[in-house]
Amino acid sequence: MLELLWLPFTIDFMQQALITAVFLSIAAAVLSCFLVLRGWALMGDAISHAVLPGIVLAYAAGVPVVIGAFIAGMFCTIATGFMTEHSRLKEDTVMGIVFSGMFALGVVLFSFFAIDVHLHEILFGDILGLTWRDVWQTGVVALVCVSLVWFRRKDLIIHSFDPQHAKAIGLPVKALHYGLLILLSIVIVTALKVVGIILVIALLIAPGAIGYMMTDRFDTMLVYAVGSAVVASVTGIVLSFVLDSAPAPTIVLMLMVIFISVFLFAPVHGLIRSKRRARMPAPGLEST
């Protein structure tokens, strides 16, 4: 049994899958904290679907896919903002229409261009067919994400918590807002080959949600988010090897297992703790 568990660490393509998944999950986990805190979960999902036409057109035109994906992602957010402001519809309604529309457009466009990738690979990734080039590219993305977020996290926190104060003290709020959107698009594009654009949303939300349930401090939340994402990707890939299942969904499943455990057993905000506290309004309540 142990040998079977160790085997994936010795095979080339499994090593590549493992390292890339770890890099990607770190980058996504760092961003997920802000997506969760800002209520951008649906936005993340919308962008990850809406990048498809951008990716297809970029492939066809021979420009880097990041650029196409970014333009499409921006278009999605701007169109959503515009239509929300000029109609009586709520933002999530408009977003649902815009991103599904763009996704559909992407699929239709796909059949017009002869592109040498499979649609299936874009949607669900191709984690067992990576190269060392993919590995280090993902590593660079993770490094950029982590260092940008870490060094600007205080500005980003203020901007998420109290945007008016952020403006009042002269922070570049537009740059922070679009900076985060750009990072988001970059991570989504990086996730293309690894987990695909359908499942990337799990990596972009679950780790932040897990961290948020565990603590009341942002830095700690960040650590929990990254930790849970890394654990889920490693165990997910090893498990998929053992079970002979598809790696990306297995990673997502592992994240869900962690999330549900945290949802139930987290020290302060977990369901069981909250229930127990509610049952006995102890004198200790004041000191929490």
Place this chain on the structure above:
Amino acid sequence: MAEFDKDQNPAGIEASNVTVTYRNGHTAIRDASFSIPNATICALVGVNGSGKSTLFKAIMGFVPLASGTVEILGKPAGRALKRNTVAYVPQNEDVDWDFPVLVEDVVMMGRFGHMGFLRRPSKTDHGHVESALKRVDMLDYRHRQIGQLSGGQKKRVFLARALAQESRIILLDEPFGGVDVKTEESIISLMRSMRDEGRVMLVSTHNLGSVPQFCDHVVLINQTVLADGPADVVFTRENLEQAFGGVLRFHVLGGQDLHDDDDAREVTVITDDERPFVLYGENDPAARSEKVPDKADHS
């Protein structure tokens, strides 16, 4: 605590012909002009939807001005903001109270404009945070998550943030919303001491009764500025009737309702929604200002 030069020439806040049109085409403020001197507490009074929050946003540059200018201490508002001159205490519902930050983290946010690129707090920054928390009497709560506070405590934390920011101009959007009389009194006395240091505070409020008690200056607003100036000149029944139209509730209690003797004096209670403003008989405007009933007397 920092003292500011109170006699400095330019006004604290000077708005000239400010018009704000939201992107949906709704003009919330039209041609508003007013001037608030230094070392002043100024009340911003008007009905719901009269444009009070919009005016704050205009001063802070959150919404673009369709026309007009706002000057802060004689400089364009944008430049003043960059220099940390203006602090903003948000309306309660504008803040996500579940956010994973502690009380002291929030107050530290006031110091960010003073920090270097990496926002590493120095000893001075920590000192400011601590003394600000002490001043609003919230030092014991510094390690609480921000949501685990009462409404009044939350307000005090944001006041502490404004103190830590060392701003000369402080904008407070309904600081008394959902706050009991005792906390209101302590917020008012804090604002008084801040005024005495030379700061300018612009406060939107529905507690008409407290306005003459603690404000030196009043701006009455309804889409535009109806009147502005010293409180004893502007805060009159006539002006309030104009500002509030039919919304205001008047209760005139004549002599015979109040007492059984021949005393003909009467009491006028004017209320928007919270603390009523009470005019005591004999048409003597000077007599009113000191007598402010508690919310318990709410009619």
